[in-house]
Amino acid sequence: MDPVMTQIAQAQELASSGDRAGARSAFEKVWEEISVAPDALHVVSLAHYMADVQDDPAQELCWDLRALDAADSLTDARAQEHHASLQVAGFYPSLHLNLAADYRKLGRDTEAVEHLTKAEASVGTLADDGYGRMIRGAIERLRAELIRDH
Known part of the structure; x- marks a missing residue:
């Protein structure tokens, strides 16, 4: 351990x-x-x-x-x-999602969209399980929020 x-x-x-x-x-x-x-x-x-x-x-x-x-x-x-x-590839959807959310909080929507796009591109590495669905759902919600506000 x-x-x-x-x-x-x-x-x-x-x-x-x-x-x-x-x-x-x-x-x-x-x-x-x-x-x-x-x-x-x-x-x-x-x-x-x-x-x-x-x-x-x-x-x-x-x-x-x-x-x-x-x-x-x-x-x-x-x-x-x-x-x-x-697998390291499985880390990236969450890491990029978190960065997108951070940039969104800071009013830096261009960077938020960049990282959200990277999160979306890497989400295929996640299984269709509770964790994968949670990350996919959070990506969808943040994407909808960004679209709604622009």
Whole structure:
């Protein structure tokens, strides 16, 4: 078991239970530990979840950009060390969706559309399961919102 991924999961449990400040603090502690010798899997995981507990949309964007950058350097082999079913391609729909939502919050709709288009283009990598349907539904809702407002 990867102790860093365990710490990230524990911090995410705090976020899921509504303790955003506690989660943010726990993620910051892990970030301090891993930033010395970053591992792409750790960075993409932590940054992806850390973005969700930010109160400032600009900070949320910074963390989501960090997650995308880390995914670009992550290999399937490294991801599969954590869980045999993971493929890096499956990370991109959610990563691009999050960036699209961030840019939307910041009023940067051109960039939001760019990332939403990338999310749509990569969504075929997801299974037709609860997670895949959730991401597809969120993409459709954000696309409808962007169309409605323009």
